[in-house]
Amino acid sequence: MASAKNQSAQATARRAKLEEARRKERARERRVRIITISASVAVVASLVAGGGYLMAQANEQEKAEEQAKTSPVTGERSWDKLTQEHVATPVNYPMTPPVGGDHNQVWMNCNADVYTKEIQKENAVHSLEHGAVWVTYNDKASDADVKALTKRVESTPYSFMSPVADQKDPLMLSAWGKQVTVKSASDERVAQFFTKYVQGAQTPEPGAACTGGLGA
Known part of the structure; x- marks a missing residue:
């Protein structure tokens, strides 16, 4: 009888350990997904920001050139x-x-x-x-x-x-x-x-x- 109880307790302990390992694995996978998604969002955001910056720079350059063409050259x-x-x-x-x-x-x-x-x-x-x-x-x-x-x-x-x-x-x-x-x-x-x-x-x-x- 005691042997049966010991075996049952050992089986319960093994299941608990297995469930804990699975819980930790699921948590690890969630962290990986969060990191991956965050990194992807950061990359997209940087690309959008970079693209916006380049567009802004191009617009500023175009405005500067247009101003240079329409403004008189001092002393000419x-x-x-x-x-x-x-x-x-x-x-x-x-x-x-x-x-x-x-x-x-x-x-x-x-x-x-x-x-x-x-x-x-x-x-x-x-x-x-x-x-x-x-x-x-x-x-x-x-x-x-x-x-x-x-x-x-x-x-x-x-x-x-x-x-x-x-x-x-x-x-x-x-x-x-x-x-x-x-x-x-x-x-x-x-x-x-x-x-x-x-x-x-x-x-x-x-x-x-x-x-x-x-x-x-």
Whole structure:
């Protein structure tokens, strides 16, 4: 009789231990599910937040570019009613570097082209007519500024760069009918001038080629 009771008690203890093990396993599985779901929610939330951040950044960039295009460039000079005849003779331009007027029938290549020697102004003006921005400098410009502006031009289609020894300021930017002197390559007007005038509204012949012309 005592043996039967002992066996019953042992069986009850084993069932209790088994049930406790099962309870612990179920609890562990619940924790795993909670952690997995929480991690998934966190990932989705971060992706949503990240996507929202990127969209917000894109919107801010678009607004900044639109503002740059519509706001005047501080200190810029403008010329209207510029002639556009093709000529084969030198032109006496009223400004240096020239920003428009009669010009050679062949344009300077202006597809992110950097020239280390002076170029013919009559060819450069034709490039401005096609919507390019022309970066120029003289021997008073610092090597650091020339290097930084070179990098910008080399990454910007419809722009070109060359030295102009007789310009009055060390660093100047020109587009068709527009020109500004900047203090340095980091001057905020550099970015604005590029944004506003590379293929900008001032362009007489938007979309015209910047390749296939005259090279260095």
